[in-house]
Amino acid sequence: MRKRYAICGVSGRALGQFAKPIHELFSHNSEVVALLDTDPARFEAYRSRFPQHTEVAVYGASDFGVMVDEMKPDCIIVAGRDDTHVRYITAALERDLDVITEKPMATTGADARRILEAEAVSRGKVTVTFNYRYMPIHMRIKEMIQEGRLGRITSIDLNWYIDTHHGSSYFKRWNRERAFSGGLSVHKSTHHFDLVQWWINQKPVEVFAYGALNYYGAEGEWNPAREDGRHCRTCRVSEDCAYYSRWTPRSRQVRVPDDHLNLLGADPKDFPYTSYRPDQCIFDSTIEIEDTYTAAVKYNGGALMSYSVNFSLPYEGYRLAVNGTRGRLETLEYHMPARTPFPTPVQTIDFFPLFGSKETIHVVHREGGHGGGDPLLLEDIFLGEDRNRPYRILSGAADGAYSVAAGEAVWRSVEEHRPIAIDEVLDGWGSTVPAQKVREQ
Structure with a gap:
């Protein structure tokens, strides 16, 4: 059946x-x-x-x-x-x-x-x-931490980079309104917060952050004209917009790699949905969310994270370091090689024991979206979770809630200029729900 x-x-x-x-x-x-x-x-x-x-x-x-x-x-x-x-x-x-x-x-x-x-x-x-959990290299990082190779995790440095194509796309669509998306510290950074809390098997307890709108909005220094209500396809100054010109071929016959809906620069009559425009101007004065964050996150197992994300950079990817009482791992990922204007190396993991020599770990790469993670995620969803893994990987409601709470704590800390407790954001939920109802990570 x-x-x-x-x-x-x-x-x-x-x-x-x-x-x-x-x-x-x-x-x-x-x-x-x-x-x-x-x-x-x-x-x-x-x-x-x-x-x-x-x-x-x-x-x-x-x-x-x-x-x-x-x-x-x-x-x-x-x-x-x-x-x-x-x-x-x-x-x-x-x-x-x-x-x-x-x-x-x-x-x-x-x-x-x-x-x-x-x-x-x-x-x-x-x-x-x-789906980020399912990228083979992310699963290998989870295994290394679970095997105890790093010892007790003490700190994480995670710096995430979103390129000018992907980053600007959020400011062309509904994502730019906090009421719809929670802001990018929720819509996007929940991916990152979930990944870290899954890797280290710890929950965030407090966040302090700074943030700003540096690139987009009316004050963006690449804004070709101070005028609201424009759309890329019909904008009179589109050829003077560096963001538009970089990713929209003049002939509009060449598809940009990973073009959302393949609609950048399309004629409005070709948009398949009613009242949906994915080409709103990224320099509108109504834009209120941030495009740059740095945050410090404290976890319930004692780990500390230094996190940053920037939504307008020359390439896409991240730099990660995880430190523990027995060693450190580092990795650098270029997430969209087809959009990166220089050669990119294959991602590896460098492991540095606290006392010993460096080891470089190569991971078997898989085909499919999100670094090969999507096919594995879909198998777990529609065929049942692979029980041969030594850890749980499918995310539950508690995982989703803590990642959202961390994201809200980031933008609230920016606005309120104070540390934000996760317990405050979730109104004490963790201490009121029976333990058996919280799905294990």
Whole structure:
């Protein structure tokens, strides 16, 4: 008997990350039985992409209960705009349904707590699709820490770099509004916070951060003209915009690597969704979120992290160092070699024992999105978690909540100029829920 899935939020990620593998790889045990969204044009996008599955039932945003009653799904896939996640996750849990949700699980600590409380009294469970965990090199780092090669973890240095293509894309879309995304310390940095707390098996307890809007917004020094309401495709000064010119060929016949929806520079009539423009001006004065952060994070096992992220850099990737009482590991990743304007080496891990010689570790690389992580994640979701691994890897609601709370603590610390306790963001949740309801990492 095949498991029945309903998708809430028919986004590009919903189509590519969930519907496509269900139809093409896991149709023997899985099927999409319903779609729910605010925009009927998104149902047409689904039918166009999967013409052999046009019979799938469709529902409006307020018809969740009707959808569940009529189609009787076993699991809800949540992949709409970030601020809508909590609505459908909690509604599913109230009906004792399992949930698979895109990251971030929610946009605020308060909504994360609502989800935790709903899961605590539900027979359903939440899985958050943190695909960074599944990159082979990240799994090897987890194994090295778990094997004790570094000893007790004392500190982490993590510096994340987002290039001018990827970074500017957030400021062209709804992500630039904190009400929709939680800001980039939530929408993007939850990936990073989850990865660290999974590696070291510790939870964040306090955050202090600085942040700023340095590149985008009206004050951005690359702004070619002080004028609001522009769109890239119709902008009169687009050829004077370095961000646009760098990533948009003049002929518009060449696709930029990893172009979101392949719509950069497209004509508005070609946008597949209603009232959705992924080409809003990155220099609008209404932009309020930050594009640069540095933060110090304290963990409940004693580890300390120095974290930074910058959303307008010449290349994409990260530098990582993990220090322990027995040694240190370092690695450097260039995340998008096709967009990097210089040769990039294959990623390795350098291990330095506290007393001894350096060892360079090569990791078997896999094909697939997010450094080979996506195929492994999808297998765990649709075939069941691989029990041969010596650690848990699928993320649950508690993982999602702590990553969201860390992200909110970052931007709140920036605004309030003080350290922010995770317990404050989650309103004491960790001390009020029975231990057996918190999924182990």
